[in-house]
Amino acid sequence: MRVLGILAAAFASASASCDPSKWTPPSNGVYNTSSRVDPNKLNVHLIAHSHDDPGWLIGVDQYYIQKVQYILDTAVEELVRNPDRQFMFVEQSFFQRWWHQQGSEVRGIVKQLVREGRLDLTVNGGWCMHDEATPHYIAMVDQTAYGHQLLMDEFGISPRIGWQIDPFGHSATQGSLLSQGVGFDALYFARIDYQDYGHRKKNKDLEFIWRPSKSRGKASQVFTGEIIDHYCPPGKFDFGNNGNQIQDDPTLHDFDVCDEVEQFVNNAKMRGGASKGNHVFIPMGCDFQYDNSLRWFKNMDKLIHYVNQDGRINVLYSNLSYYTDEKRAEGLTWSVKTDDFFPYASARDDYWSGFFTSRPTLKRFAQVANTLLQQVRQLDAVYQSHHSSALVALQRAVGLVQHHDGLSGTEKQSVADDYALRLNDGIIQAEKELNEVLFVIGEKEPYHFCLLANTSVCDISTQNTDFEVLVHNALARTSVQTVSIPITHKSAEISVLSGDGNIRNKDVFVALPVHPETKVAPYSFVFSVELKPLSTTRFLVKQKDAVTEQESISDDNVKVNSENDDVVVLENHLMRAEISKTTGSITKLANKKKNIQIPLSLDVAYYQAFQGDGPKSGAYVFRPDSNKTYPVTGSRADGLTTTDPMPDATMVELQTTAAINGGVTSVPRVAFKVGSWVTLEYRVNDDDEFLEIEWTVGPVPIDDKKGKEVIVRFDAGENIASDDTLYTDSNGLEFMKRVRNHRDSWNLTLHDNQEAVAANYFPITTGAYIKDSKRQLNVVTDRAQGAASLANGQLEVMVHRRLLADDSKGVAENLNETESVYDVNTKQHVTKGLVVRGNFFINVDSVDDGMRSIRSKMESQFFRPLTVYRKPVPSEVKAKVPWLTVGEFPTNVGLTTLQELSKQCLMELSTEEGVGAMEWKTTDDTYGWSPRSLPVKGTSVTLQAIEVRAFRVCFAKDPKNIGAATVIDNTDTENESTDSWDEDIGTMLQDLAEIIAME
Structure with a gap:
């Protein structure tokens, strides 16, 4: 009885503090949600959304069947119920599937909702929400443009807001090319370094102008916002995940409107206190929410109704375009950020720099598939087979794998297998399309x-x-x-x-x-x-x-020289490399043309993964147990028993692959077996200033129950005084300056030596370099990887990861990739750790020409x-x-895409030289760029530094004049050129190649 008395007293106290009579529920059951902006209050924009990964813990098909179809079904139903409600949907890989399953009645409703802006499809609009660390910019543009084209075709709309809420860090390419470059007015995301976030929140700097391109400057800046407290709603206002409901029936004992309003107002004021101006937004949604949209919208209706009755703040249904317009209208002054957001750390010792390398074979397969897509498209466009629809499967597969839990390597193994299967299926269809193209020009087999x-x-x-x-x-x-x-x-x-x-x-x-x-x-x-x-x-x-x-x-300029008992010399007329027969390492690298030679070493080693209490190395996170690396010669390979001798630390099995047909080797190469699970093969190719290094790593041994993260380290020592600085590419486009233990935007705090390793790893998609005032060491890679420079003169790249712990980021699976191998001796399939093979291309050059050489190799490596x-x-x-022959593009202009769009061809050109590659200092201490342009038959096209521009090449319908073309600059659609050529296709494309030329 005494306990009951205490409970009754507590309830009476709570009831007294929350008077139901203060609140006015709707008499007709319809809540007042019609509020708009109030200039005299803090305006809280509710952004209803669902973050839907097209693959992560389960595959894209399973997510659609289990969740996404119901999200869209019920969201549309609830939008119809109340004209004030709004809902944002992003991933076109899901929406397009759902859209094509709907009948005419639902399609009509959806089109009306889109016209009204209440079903908001103008946010991101890509095939997926791509990763920003690992994709090539061509793939990023491709998948974004594909989604945008579908939205334009079906609804006549163009996305205007970037929404990259879940990628693990953000790239300069995203902030420039994939924001302003695709017509976005703003970009919002939810993951930046925890130290950066703390400083920005304290200083009301979570919204700012991002200007990440040194070369493009203000021409590529974008208004950017970091979402406060991530992309899910605060606490109890997550009406999908935690089951909380607003109880506003005053006749029931658990009436809680007072508490709900108070908590929401306090949270909104916190957000207002961390922001400039009178507008904030709260994301109302999370992963795969709104499969029961009634639950969400009914509670948000109540929230808007009662919070606005309270009167301290103003709450409204809104969308990001409206929010952005209101922020702009306030006329506030914003800070400017010029660096990027890599690497991302969510806490101490929790640097998400492991995924830069995770699943290296998927990363390579995706790049190969992307290159094949561009190549077959190009042939299809040139020879006008009009079968480009056959490439849709590959286009969608390549677009899908760019997802931030796809190419990143942070999905479950079964989902990675699904991505690979889709790529393979798309390639099979692309092979059929290629043969259709060749059939058009007479190739019958x-x-x-x-x-x-x-x-x-x-x-x-x-x-x-x-x-x-x-x-x-x-x-x-x-x-x-x-x-x-x-x-x-x-x-x-x-x-x-x-x-x-x-x-x-x-x-x-x-x-x-x-x-x-x-x-x-x-x-x-x-x-x-x-x-x-x-x-x-x-x-x-x-x-x-x-x-x-x-x-x-054989070419006498290309040869192998083994006269010295200690080294093998590989050389051509442009470069020379000396390889130690004892260690299998490079000892010297020379550029003959520039008369530059540096001592250089190559080491293959590994970090041992941390597996104790706290953050661990996993699919996302890189956390070594120390800053020490271990030589691969000291580890046991899969299959060795305890009675087998451990490989000697200096033991290297030399295997020369000199030409069998005798004489001087024209493409010299030499291979070494390093320890028991690493092979290095060095190659000098004809007319190539780069040394090619093919590495084969695995199976990575785990018999000691320790995860390992394998690196290749190039060390020039004091021969390149790199001043604590590394340069890494941003998605294959512009290079970013990385200073060790430093961030441009805040004072970085590092807590131990292990953290200093992970915090200095950065993503590379195609290349990296170190330099001093005279020399530049270039490294070009064949896939996305992580890279660091942890000492002056050093550049290391992580090539493989095999881990025995999960990093607790949600995937709940160790990154321990295996493969099934058929043994011809035992005639059985054996499961082994994954073996990975890849290539580096390295050279040393002068600082003046270093950028030219690395750019050229990056392009030729991508477009093998x-x-x-x-x-x-x-x-x-x-x-x-006869096969087509066209003219030359300038060395600093690339043809990134040539594809058929209906009866036209889309041509994308890019300048891949930054301002720093060809600069003149001006009086205001900024850098000037001399645009590349040349008028061709009345049409002049200009490319600025680090710019990608698209053009439509229109082929004439008259079969007697198949070479006629009109070039339309998509960046200036109000002034379309109508100049045409009455020439054959080859000459027409030759003219197009000459549109951009050196002055």
């Missing part, structure tokens, strides 16, 4: 991709003694490329069947299998070829066992030549049409 050629697997070349190879150069400039083909014979001949490709060198080498126990081609046929811009050449390769001295087409294979065909069924 199909070609096939060999995506595993780098692992010595290709059915066409290993099952046929003779075969044809078609090589397409997607670059808009002449390029010398090296092609490697798996073969089964010790010798091979090659000849040109059509096209004007010029064979320069050829050789046969012993292949290095990824898995020694598997059956693969024993040899690699390697040839270098000079290819004209956008040109295609067809070759015939004939294998044979007999070897003659006359078969080599398209190579396809088929059995030999009789001459009577070969193409009778």
Whole structure:
């Protein structure tokens, strides 16, 4: 009885403090939600949204079936109920699927809601919410443009707000090219470093002007906002996840309007106190919310009704466009940020810099698929097959994997497998489309991709003694490329069947299998070829066992020299490298043209992952157990027993792959087995100033129950006085300056040596470099990775991760990738740790020319030549049409995309040189840029530094005049040019190539 008395007294006290008579519920059951902006109060904009990952813990299909279809179904129903309600939906990969499943009645309703702005599709609008650390800018633009095109086609709308709330850090490319560059008026996100966030919140600086491009400056700035307390609602106002409901029936004992209003007003005032002006917004939604939209909207109706009755603040249904317009109208002054937001840390020892490298094979596969998409599109546009719809599967797969829990490597293994399956299915369709294109110009027999050629697997070349190879150069400039083909014979001949490709060198080498126990081609046929811009050449390769001295087409400028017992020298007329026979490391690297030589070492080592209490290394987080690295020669590989001897720390098995056909090697290479689970192969390619290094890593040993994070470290020591500074690319576009233990926007606090390692790792998509006042060391990579410079003269890149703990970021799965390998000896499949193979390209250059060389290699590495294979065909069924040849683009202008859009072609050009590459200092201490432009038949197009511009190339309908074209600059649609050319397609594209030229 005494307990009941105490409870009764407590209830009476609560009832007295919350008088139900103070609140006026609606007499007709309809809450007053019609409020608009009040200039005399703090205005709180409620942004109803659902954050829907197209793949993370389960696949995109499962998320759609289990959640997203009901989110859109019920959200539309609830918007119809109340004309004040608004709802924002972002991911077009989900919306387009739902849209095409609806009947005419629902479509009509949706179109009306979109016209009214109440179903807001003008936020982001991409196929997904892409990651910002790991994608290439071409893929970012591609997936964004694809979603925007669908919205324009179906609703006549263009997104105007960026919404990147879940990516783990934010790139300069996002802040420039993917914001102002795609027409966004503002950009909002929810993840910045916890130290940065604290400073900004304290100083009312969570909204600011972001101007991240040194080259573009104000031309690419964007109003930017960091969301207070993440993208979910505060506490009890998450009406989906925590089950809380506003109880406003005064006849019931749990009437809680007073408490709900008080908590909401206090939270809103906190947000107002951390913001400038009289407007704040609160995100009302979270991951996969609104599958029961009634629950959300009914409670928000009540919240607006009662908070506005209270009168201290003004609450309204809103959208981000309206909010942004109101912020702009206040006429406030904003600070300017010029750096980016990498790496992201959510707490002490919790740096999200591991995902820069996580799932390295998926990262590579996605880049290969993206390149294939651009190449097949290009051929489709040039030869007008009008089958570009066949590329939709690959376009969607490449777009989908850019998702911030896709390419990032932060999804569950089953979801990563699903992304890879979609890419593979898309590539199969792209192969069919490629053959449709070639059929148009007379190629009747199909070609096939060999995506595993780098692992010595290709059915066409290993099952046929003779075969044809078609090589397409997607670059808009002449390029010398090296092609490697798996073969089964010790010798091979090659000849040109059509096209004007010029064979320069050829050789046969012993292949290095990824898995020694598997059956693969024993040899690699390697040839270098000079290819004209956008040109295609067809070759015939004939294998044979007999070897003659006359078969080599060797160039005396390219050779291997082993006269010194301690080193192997690889060189051509542009560069020279010395490799230690004892350690397998580079010892010297030289640029012959510039007469520059530096001592240089290469080490393969690993950090041991932290697995104790607190943050751990996982799919997202990089946290080593110390700042120490361990040599790979000191670790046991999978399959070794305790009785096997450990590899000697200095033991390196030298395997030279000198040409079998004797004489001077034209594409010299030498390979080393380092320890038991790392192989390094060094190559010097024809007419290439870069040394190519093929690395094979794995299976990473875990018999000691410790996770490992493998790095390759280049060390020039004091020979490059890099002044604590590293330069990393931003999504393959502009380079960012990284100063060790420093952030431009705030004073960085580091708590221990381990944290100093993770905090100085930055994402690279295509390359990085260090430099001093004279020399620059360039490293170009073949996929997204993490990179750091932890000492002057050093540059290290993380290539593989195998971890035995989860980092507690939601995926709830260790990053321990394995693969099934068929052992030809035991005739059984064996599950082993994942083996990864990749490539670096390194060179040393002068500071004046260093940017030119790394830019050129980044472009040529991304657009490696398209190579396809088929059995030999009789001459009577070969193409009778000559291949296309066009003019050269300037070295600083790239052709990023050429694709067919209906009866037109979309052409995207980019300048990839920053201001720092060609600069003149002006009187105001800023840098000037000399635009690249040249009038062509009355049309002048200008590209500024680090700019991507798109043009429509319109082909005439008259079959007698198929080369006529109109160039429309999409950046100035009010003044369309109507100049045309009465020339063939080749000449037309040659003119287009000459639109942008050096002054």
